[in-house]
Amino acid sequence: MDANQIRDMFPILDQEVNGHPLVYLDSAATSHKPTEVIEKVSKYYQAYNSNVHRGVHTLGNYATEGYEGAREKVRKFINAKSTKEIIYTRGTTTALNIVATSYAREHCQEGDEIVITPMEHHSNLIPWQQVARITGATLKYIPLQEDGSISLDDVRETVTPQTKVVAMVHVSNVLGTINPIKEVTQIAHENGAVMVVDGAQSTPHMKVDVQDLNCDFFAFSGHKMCAPTGIGVLYGKKKLLEKMEPVEFGGEMIDFVELHESTWKELPWKFEGGTPIIAGAIGLGAAIDFLESIGFDHIQQHEHELVQYAMEKLNDINGFRLYGPKERGGLITFNLDDVHPHDLATVLDAEGIAVRAGHHCAQPLMKWLDVSATARASFYIYNTKADVDRLVEGLIKTKEYFGDVDG
Incomplete structure (x- = not known):
């Protein structure tokens, strides 16, 4: 069963947000519920x-x-x-x-x-x-x-x-x-x-x-x-x-x-x-x-592939800063130079992309990172590489919106 088949089991994902198909990258905050649940x-x-x-x-x-x-x-x-x-x-x-x-x-x-x-x-x-x-x-x-x-x-x-x-x-x-x-x-x-x-x-x-x-x-x-x-x-x-x-x-x-x-x-x-x-x-x-029924071996492998794909794509964006170790769970926490995470999340939301921005209920860790806030994209079983591509496009558009045309 691939991610697109799994995605079809989650009715909330079949909608548009701000005129764009929803890309939900906030499952670390809360996941969506399949029809059978x-x-x-x-x-x-x-x-x-x-x-x-x-x-x-x-x-x-x-x-x-x-x-x-x-x-x-x-x-x-x-x-x-x-x-x-x-x-x-x-x-x-x-x-x-x-x-x-x-x-x-x-x-x-x-x-x-x-x-x-x-x-x-x-x-x-x-x-x-x-x-x-x-x-x-x-x-x-x-x-x-x-x-x-x-x-x-x-x-x-x-x-x-x-x-x-x-x-x-x-x-x-x-x-x-x-x-x-x-x-x-x-x-x-x-x-x-x-x-x-x-x-x-x-x-x-x-x-x-x-x-x-x-x-x-x-x-x-x-x-x-x-x-x-x-x-x-x-x-x-x-x-x-x-x-x-x-x-x-x-x-x-x-x-x-x-x-x-x-x-x-x-x-x-x-x-x-x-x-x-x-x-x-x-x-x-x-x-x-x-x-x-999906299997945790499949879930872990899918999320690992998504995270590796995302890190490869996102690291090509000028000013992208990633936090955390190379081997990680299914999320990516980051900042874009000179763009506040809340502004970043607002622009992405206008593109139908949901990410989390803020201190993530971890203020001492933000202090250790020497930042006031970060953005976070978190993945789950219903996310696809196409979602990552939309995120990359959204971040490039965010940089353009705030005056950086170099990508």
Whole structure:
């Protein structure tokens, strides 16, 4: 199945924007949804909309089967040992905040260390800032190499026996850097620390095996992998989750409630207070089915070819500046000399080309790059080389618009 056939499965892509066929290069922010996912969510609302777990009627049973059936799909998808280790959340941000609030605040104190990198999305930075502020722990950063990668020697120097948490992005949403999570996890464990992984930009694009990585926590979002918005997953090792307290309290997550004390349900439901994200979970299950039908070997190879093709074409543009390592995930972050990224994105939008511009929720990394903002083109299964060609044409037109006629 080629990219054009896959593209036809996404109805939103069959439109014009500002008089031009849409070229969508912002999948790192959110991906589009194929027809089969949209139909699966729609069927839930049309045919068996009901709350889960609570009822004994037929619609409630159908909804529960869909909701919990999707959890088993997630378990297999990331190769967790048990569905008890799969917690539904609103997304990566919520999942990381659960770990920071429920685990780290209870296990960190003054004199302890939390180790992260300067390339982290704010969702995997600010929660650790707050843990450090509240507990008195020290926040430390693994330095970046010149190309935006990390060195395992630097990891070994930064992580010490005082380190309680190492938190790291699997794939950078700005640089495209693919971090050596398995090796970093080993170093963390050798020093008695837990490993927390932000998988928002890796899970949609590559096969993830949490048992092989041996990380303690892994977070990802559905909306970046063809599922609806508002659904995400926190994976955690059962032995850790069992000792953690819930962070939200109310219905669904309780076992028995008395006037002055209550007890919690077993995993994973003790972390899923309130009416859960039923349609989102069902949509996530459908998205997993869709992606696995395409195959992650195919997805990775397709994105690798697109990125290599794009870098070859874009580097020929005068004033084009690329950020990040040569080997990267499916995105390209760049600037054009003397053109602000927001202006660049505006001109491209007039040509029907959607890219992201700004600090990408990574302001410390922008400071490290010595820029205020960048533009980012991110690719997915429905993008083609023709989309890259349109991007190149759009950037040349942008330079002409701002007075550079040399290309």
